[in-house]
Amino acid sequence: MxxxxxxxxxxxxxxxxxxxxxxxxxxxxxxxxxxxxxxxxxxxxxxxxxxxxxxxxxxxxxxxxxxxxxxxxxxxxxxxxxxxxxxxxxxxxxxxxxxxxxxxxxxxxHVEGTPYRTAAQLAAIGPERTRAVVRGLTGTLVRLHAVDPGAVGLGDFGRPEGFLERQLRRWGKQLEASRSRDLPGVDELCRALGAAPPASPAPTVVHGDYRLDNVLVGADDTVRAVLDWEMSTLGDPLTDLGLLMMYSEQRDVPGSPITTTREAPGHPDPAEIAEWYAAGSGRDVSALPWYTAFAYFKLAVILEGIHYRYTLGQTVGAGFDRIGQLVPLFIDSGLTTLRKG
Incomplete structure (x- = not known):
């Protein structure tokens, strides 16, 4: 309204x-x-x-x-x-x-399009279109990572050297800035990620929060606009893919204000999305478990920051009273993903 x-x-x-x-x-x-x-x-x-x-x-x-x-x-x-x-x-x-x-x-x-946020929204368009939407989302990520940063004036948009280590330090500091309660496992997850970061491929423009509900999809099921670039930089492109993997494997938590599309009929499995990306980009994706675990850690920190702002009465919108209970779930999923990897 x-x-x-x-x-x-x-x-x-x-x-x-x-x-x-x-x-x-x-x-x-x-x-x-x-x-x-x-x-x-x-x-x-x-x-x-x-x-x-x-x-x-x-x-x-x-x-x-x-x-x-x-x-x-x-x-x-x-x-x-x-x-x-x-x-x-x-x-x-x-x-x-x-x-x-x-x-x-x-x-x-203003761009016309639908940000698909729930499995129910995708279920309404059917399994074939759902598959096409997610494949288009993956293809758009491939195209983003194919952009030459220098050719579009973004050659100085970030510092790719030591990107993963710096990202871990950054999110660790942001966790401390918002830490107002005990979070079992979060320090263990941070240490485990820092102990064995993979070697990064050549740097690209990184979106930083790439997922289905951060794009607008047109009536023809193609991506019309990629939105929410607040965490974009130059860095390791597989951090974007790891985040997409996390959202593609994470199932909805009952009563949670954060929804996923994983359970929509026709939604591709994470492994298939990774195969599409690897085929389109030519990049080695064998280290994806680390990147996916890092995505869980990053989202846990983001949610904890939102929870902190909620406790101070500084967040606008419905459902923020339940954000805090999700943070331990993402910490546990990050640890589990690392152990399986």
Whole structure:
């Protein structure tokens, strides 16, 4: 439902800023609604008086972890990928002046499409289309990892050397920044990952949170836009595949606000997705158990950060009261995956 001023978005201030920065872009008053599904940055669909729509992204309210929620980086990578084979929304405007909305934000074009978040949504389109959607998701990841970062102006977008070790340190620090309770096994998982990181392939643009509900799928079952680039960088492409593996093997937890699509009829097995990726990219995927376990660790840290913000009353949306109970489940799954690997 549209709201005059959703939490974190002052429409009068937004309208005034757009009028100054992009004269003629919007006409008439603005209305907005929070787009459901995001668990970190806040996303809004904004409509002007003529019915034209845009999307606004800004950081969460309150507690913000260091290096996270960088609107400039997100805006930059989407703009850079505009003319590649990777489908992304068109960018409109970046505002790094926190005085306008209370935090930096950017505006991008609205893309029509469906973010498939649940097995029930996929079940409604049938097994053949579900298989096609997931295969298209995998193919889009292959195309992302085929982009030459230097050719699109992203040669300095990250520091690929020592990427995995640095990622482990980063997520360990973010865990400490949000740690407010005992989490059995999390330190063991972090140590086990750090003890035997694999040798990384050649670096690519990495999305950092690649999964089905972070893309918009069109009526023709193709990926129309890849969204939520807040954790993108240059680094090891198999971290993206490991995350996709995690979401492809993880089954829904009853009562959880976080849903997966694994149980939809026709959904490919993780092993088949890995085979598609290996065939399309030419990369060796034999170390996938490590990458999948790292994905479990990373998600556990992200969820713990969301839980921490919830305890401070700084998170917008429904279901956040149950996020905290999921963290131990992901820690256990990460440990189990490493032991099996």
């Amino acid at each position: 549209s709201q005059a001023n959703p939490p974190g978005l002052d429409l009068r201030r937004l309208r005034d800023h757009l009028g100054r920065a992009r004269p003629g872009l919007v006409e008439g008053p603005l209305t907005a609604e929070v787009i459901a599904g995001g668990r970190s940055n806040l996303t809004y669909a904004v409509t002007d008086g003529t019915g034209r729509r845009w999307v606004v992204r800004r950081p969460p309210l309150g507690h913000v972890l260091a290096t996270a929620h960088d609107m400039g980086r997100e805006y930059r990578v989407i703009s850079a990928l505009r003319d590649t084979a990777v489908p992304v929304p068109g960018t409109v405007l970046l505002c790094e002046d926190a005085e306008v909305l209370g935090a930096p934000f950017y505006v991008m074009e």
